[in-house]
Amino acid sequence: MKLDLQNKKVLITGASQGIGQEIARVFAQEGSELVLVARSADNLEQLAQELVKSHNNKVTVHPADLTQPGVADDLAKRFADTEILINNAGAIPGGDLWQVDEQRWRQGWDLKVFGYINLTRAFYPLMKAAGKGVIVNNIGSGGENFDFNYVAGCTGNAALMAFTKTIGGRSLHDGIRVVGVNPGPVATERIEKIMRARAQAQFGSEDQRDRIVEKFPLKRPALPCEVADMICFLASERSGYTSGTIVTIDGGMSKAGSIT
Numbered sequence: 001m002k003l004d005l006q007n008k009k010v011l012i013t014g015a016s017q018g019i020g021q022e023i024a025r026v027f028a029q030e031g032s033e034l035v036l037v038a039r040s041a042d043n044l045e046q047l048a049q050e051l052v053k054s055h056n057n058k059v060t061v062h063p064a065d066l067t068q069p070g071v072a073d074d075l076a077k078r079f080a081d082t083e084i085l086i087n088n089a090g091a092i093p094g095g096d097l098w099q100v101d102e103q104r105w106r107q108g109w110d111l112k113v114f115g116y117i118n119l120t121r122a123f124y125p126l127m128k129a130a131g132k133g134v135i136v137n138n139i140g141s142g143g144e145n146f147d148f149n150y151v152a153g154c155t156g157n158a159a160l161m162a163f164t165k166t167i168g169g170r171s172l173h174d175g176i177r178v179v180g181v182n183p184g185p186v187a188t189e190r191i192e193k194i195m196r197a198r199a200q201a202q203f204g205s206e207d208q209r210d211r212i213v214e215k216f217p218l219k220r221p222a223l224p225c226e227v228a229d230m231i232c233f234l235a236s237e238r239s240g241y242t243s244g245t246i247v248t249i250d251g252g253m254s255k256a257g258s259i260t
Helices: 018-029 041-055 071-078 102-111 113-130 151-168 189-203 206-213 224-235
Strands: 009-013 033-038 059-063 084-087 133-138 176-183 246-249
Touching (some): 018 033, 018 041, 018 084, 018 224, 033 041, 041 059, 071 113, 084 113, 084 224, 102 113, 113 133, 113 151, 113 176, 133 151, 151 176, 189 206, 224 246
Parallel strands (some): 009 033, 009 084, 033 059, 084 133, 176 246
16 A cells, blocks of 8 residues: 655654654555654664665654753754654653552653643644644553552543544644554563553463463554554555544454453
8 A cells, every 4th residue: 555655754652662763664664754763862873874775765854852941942943844753752751549659650651641742732723724734642451441659641541532632623624634653561671661560460470471462362462663653554545534543453452351
């Protein structure tokens, strides 16, 4: 299927690792022009070199801390011609209400929840003026699969789901589509740490992480490419009538209830 994303200008936050890296690779394969944003300059440079070598794309690296005041507006000024914004940066800490104190809760939300909101606020008017644009929010299935031991994340993801539907429900009147993706567990370093921590809590040893994974559909987490491919499709005109919608990629876990 041709997605016709050649030369589309795509800005990806959290592009230095995990799903963000894979999103960048998929858009690079489609021939898009990329702006990669994250705090880790070294990781971004390494990824940019890989993409230019493999696909000869135009890739711009922009190290930035999205929790800092004014960064979202600065990105919008620097990259005002962005056609596709992928909000992906952020990892909200796990734990119950007493394990995640106010400081850690706020830090997690400043990067992910308010990061997505601030970037949407900054780029939406530019896309409206251009008469076109797509904003994809990579959220997380915790927003629909409530977990006592992931209270800050579930609450934040649920807020971003509501935000995506609220903005996306009207955005096509301005020529903009706003959509979201809710991955469940994905095979990244972060999820590996979470699975080992849960194995330690449940079975007394991190080495028992396979007992967690064997309960997953297909006995594995999702692959990063399975999430990135969906994000790329949703950003394309092949999905041109999709807005205010959340696509869940978790093998059905959120419908069956938490299994971890």
